[in-house]
């Protein structure tokens with residue numbers, strides 16, 4: 001169970017994660033965080049660009065599931081229902097429990113799974129501990145609250161480590 005906060009991929013927006021990229025990495029299940037990853041916090045309805053991206057994934061036969069630590073079930077459930085995607089709640093990231101349950105439900109394994117999220121200490125750490133591809137996205141709407149700004153600053157060295165890794169591998 002490796003402890004690493006360095007993502008395998010860092011993008012500005014979720015839509016940069018394309019079906020082509022996922023297929024090139026052998027991924028058939030994409031797990032994703034919700035808040036600040038797919039939508040700004042407290043958003044209750046998915047927008048058209050998110051719907052279009054999910055449709056592209058589905059068309060490419062890539063299964064998709066939202067894996068969230070969120071406890072306020074109603075908003076997240078309504079969001080997922082509206083999007084037509086399954087939801088794994090109470091994931092307790094950075095625990096690997098939610099990711100493992102999601103893989104079990106989807107009938108696939110870690111070699112074919114990726115996890116997308118905006119936070120290193122929950123999403124990326126859970127992905128690395130579970131041995132799935134760790135995809136990180138800059139927070140939707142940017143760092144808004146004081147806590148987000150602090151978190152953003154704390155994440156910077158690990159993003160720099162990712163960029164160094166990419167430059168070395170190039």
Ligand SMILES: [Mg+2]
Pocket residue numbers: 033034035036037117118119
């Ligand atoms: Mg998030």
